[in-house]
Amino acid sequence: MLDVLSVCRNFGGLPALSDVSFSLQRGRVTALIGPNGAGKTTMINCITGVDIPDAGRVDFAGEDITGLPAYQVARLGISRTFQNLKLFPRLSVIDNVLCGLTVQGGQSMLGALLRPPRVRNRERRLRLLAMAALDRFGLTELADWPVDVLAYGDRKRVELARAVVSEPRLILLDEPVAGLNHEETSTVAKEIRALRAQGYTLLLVEHDMDLVMRVSDHVVVLDGGRCIAGGTPDEVRRNPLVLEAYLGRTGAMA
Amino acid sequence: MDIHDRILYFLDLHRNGLTVLALSLLLAVYPLAYGNPYILGLTNLIGIYTIVVLGLNLFIGYAGQISLGHAAFFALGAYGSAVLTVKWGVWPWPAIALVALATAMIALLVGIPALRLHGHYLAMATLGFNIVIYTVLVQWDELTGGPSGFAGIPALSFGAWQFDSDLKLHYLVWSAALICLMLGLNLVRSGVGRGLAALAGDEVAARSLGVDTRRAKVKVFVLSAVLASLAGSLYAHTFGFVSPDTFGIFASVDFVTMVVVGGLGSVWGSLFGAALLTWLPEFIDVFESYKDIIHGLILVLVLLFLPKGLVTGLIDLSRVRLARWRQRRA
Numbered sequence: 368m369l370d371v372l373s374v375c376r377n378f379g380g381l382p383a384l385s386d387v388s389f390s391l392q393r394g395r396v397t398a399l400i401g402p403n404g405a406g407k408t409t410m411i412n413c414i415t416g417v418d419i420p421d422a423g424r425v426d427f428a429g430e431d432i433t434g435l436p437a438y439q440v441a442r443l444g445i446s447r448t449f450q451n452l453k454l455f456p457r458l459s460v461i462d463n464v465l466c467g468l469t470v471q472g473g474q475s476m477l478g479a480l481l482r483p484p485r486v487r488n489r490e491r492r493l494r495l496l497a498m499a500a501l502d503r504f505g506l507t508e509l510a511d512w513p514v515d516v517l518a519y520g521d522r523k524r525v526e527l528a529r530a531v532v533s534e535p536r537l538i539l540l541d542e543p544v545a546g547l548n549h550e551e552t553s554t555v556a557k558e559i560r561a562l563r564a565q566g567y568t569l570l571l572v573e574h575d576m577d578l579v580m581r582v583s584d585h586v587v588v589l590d591g592g593r594c595i596a597g598g599t600p601d602e603v604r605r606n607p608l609v610l611e612a613y614l615g616r617t618g619a620m621a
Numbered sequence: 622m623d624i625h626d627r628i629l630y631f632l633d634l635h636r637n638g639l640t641v642l643a644l645s646l647l648l649a650v651y652p653l654a655y656g657n658p659y660i661l662g663l664t665n666l667i668g669i670y671t672i673v674v675l676g677l678n679l680f681i682g683y684a685g686q687i688s689l690g691h692a693a694f695f696a697l698g699a700y701g702s703a704v705l706t707v708k709w710g711v712w713p714w715p716a717i718a719l720v721a722l723a724t725a726m727i728a729l730l731v732g733i734p735a736l737r738l739h740g741h742y743l744a745m746a747t748l749g750f751n752i753v754i755y756t757v758l759v760q761w762d763e764l765t766g767g768p769s770g771f772a773g774i775p776a777l778s779f780g781a782w783q784f785d786s787d788l789k790l791h792y793l794v795w796s797a798a799l800i801c802l803m804l805g806l807n808l809v810r811s812g813v814g815r816g817l818a819a820l821a822g823d824e825v826a827a828r829s830l831g832v833d834t835r836r837a838k839v840k841v842f843v844l845s846a847v848l849a850s851l852a853g854s855l856y857a858h859t860f861g862f863v864s865p866d867t868f869g870i871f872a873s874v875d876f877v878t879m880v881v882v883g884g885l886g887s888v889w890g891s892l893f894g895a896a897l898l899t900w901l902p903e904f905i906d907v908f909e910s911y912k913d914i915i916h917g918l919i920l921v922l923v924l925l926f927l928p929k930g931l932v933t934g935l936i937d938l939s940r941v942r943l944a945r946w947r948q949r950r951a
Contacts, residue, residue: 415829437828447829455822457886458815466819469812470831476840479811480804486811493812529830 368393368568369414369445369537374423376409383409384420387594389587391537391570396563398571398579398600401589402612407572408450410589411539414570415447416440428536441470444536448526448543450572456515460506460525463514464497467529500532504558520551527558531567538562539570544578556581580604588612637806640889641799648795652788661787663903665859668794669852670895672801674879675888676848681877682886683809684841685821687740689873690747693754694846696868697724698853703771703863704764713777717854721847728846729839736838751870758865770864777858790859797855798892801848805888817841818886871913878920884930893932 369391376384384406391397399407412418414425416437424433432440446467454463478486501507504524509517514525523543530538543559544552552575559582562569573579579586579600586603588596590612596603603609632639652661677691701720705711711719735746758765765771777784777793784793808814819827820834827834857863875898883894898919902912927934 417825417829436833437825438831438833441829441831449826449829453823453826453829455819455826457822458818462815462818465812466815466827466830469816469819474812474816476808476813476844479808479813482807482811490811 368428369570370426371410371414372424372426374410374413374420374425376406376413376418376420382592384413384592386423387589387592388423389594389597391568392585393568394563394566395584396559396569396571396582397585397587398573398583399587399589400573400576400579400603404591405589405612406592407589408541409592411447411541411570411572414440415445415539444470444533445539446470446530446533446535446537447539448523448530448541450541450545452522452526454514454522454526454529456513458514459511460514460517461494461497461501461510463525464500464528464532465493467500467532468493468496470533470535497528497532500528503531504528520547523547523551523555527555531562535567537568537570539572541572542574543571544573544575552578641803641806645799648791648799652791656788658787661791663899665787665790665794666856667896667899668791668798669856669859670876670879670899671798671892672852672855673849673876674883674895675801675805675891676845676852677876678880678883678886678888678891679805679808679817680841680845681880682884682890683814683821684817684838686736686838686842687744687877688747688842688845689744689870689877690749690751690754691845691849691876692868692870692872693751694724694728694849695853695856695872695876696754696758696865697727698850698855699857699863699868700758700765700771700853701850702854702857703774706775707771707773708764713775713858717851720854721850724850725843725847728843732839732842732846736835736842748870748873751868751873755865755869758868765865768865770862772862774857774861774863776861784858794855794859797851801851802888802892805891809886809888813837821886874913875916878916880930881920882923882931884933887930887933890930890932894930897931 371387371389374384374387375382387406387410389397399410401407409418413420416432416435416439419434424431426432427440427443427445430443432443435443455466458466498507498510501510504527506521506524506528509521514522517525523546527540527543530540540559544555547555556578559569559571563582571579571583583600586596586598586600587594588603588606588609595608595612596606598606673691673695677688680686680688698720701723702713702716705716705720706713731750735743735750738746759768761767784790809818816827816832816837819830819832820837824834856867879894879898880891881894882897883892884890898916902909923931923934927938929937
């Protein structure tokens, strides 16, 4: 589905990613984990076209997408959420979710100005899709609220709805449970499993080990910009390199 | 739900359509009762400014950019129509379209490099463009009439029927303004409009949702330039005379003030901002000599206390008050 092949990225001579390779399987949940500064966010940025790798390539569904601008990557069917939430504060909840449908293109300035029946029907259809996505995440009641008055957990769900509404081929979740309490975290876990059950492919970047172990099929571990391990959650949990990366090199706790 | 709720729901659902309807009725009827040519001249100017401010509001309020040069596009429309009809004998209507097209091209040429800039830099670039156009208007006197202006621009007409009185012009100008407002309302409710709002909110997020932000910015810049050009052409044919003073950088600043006072990102606010800042100086004499200072003061006060603009800000404020009042009553 997605193949990352020997990707390198340096920032001013400091390697943020060196020779990282891994693959995502269609219909599976893959988790990308690692300590702070391991290069997880850089990796996501290189996949989504926000950043360009210095070397290596990224293939999506057999197509080389390395260096494509972010909006084109999005239109190929890769959607994402952001670590620190990037919602549009001036728009209502439903309009934020509708923004997730921009990837479908087909919007001309002239059509938007004149709003012929074709455009009007399209808008109606998009609105139904957005309402369905809101319903799925239990946000129907909040549809017309401005997003900046919502609770943090609700805003996270709005962003998730926005990422899912276009039925993308791949969803990247950048720390979906950061800042959420225990209860909200299990809701997100349930939602991730539901998405997987529907056949979605997900890449999960997360610090919460408990969540990673509960929902992932495959785990990739980054440390210091290198890929140090990969395998099922159980394999990774037992891998001494991973324990060392997370718990330090003294070995006292391992 | 009871009848009270139903009425409220209906009003809310059709608020734009109903506002357009009410405004059209008001504009159609009031000059018949109150046809003072001086007032009509003033409201015609408001109608024309509304079109400029609407375009600028799409660019500043919706797309989150800044332009301190829109008086230049207004000037291109006005002088374009003047030169084409008087010097080259082109019919007024096709001249308006030609000038709008040429302005779009110029906006494209200016916009592609300038819109790579952000914030203050973009403001400076557009300001520079305005200064260039203003200087050309003043210096190229065999074409533009120089500092003393360009007179004798013909009125618009359908055959022998001319838009030659303030009353006739009232209907022309306000039809144009209302059509533009409706187009603006359509735009902001569409995918393109949401793309612009996304771009204003966060460019990285907008790109990650498939918005080609660079193109979207250029497109809305060109659209706002075309609206300014159309308004400029209307201005030239309405008043029959244009001079560079109307199109200097302070005019651009006034347009931005109208956008901010009316409400960033509010289509109706454009009308309100244009009306308020055009009308106020007529009522208060001090305005005449200290106009720029007072406009600056209004801008600062609005930004400090109602950063969403007067209309949007006051609506939000009254919503909060209403909600509190309902809470107390319940």
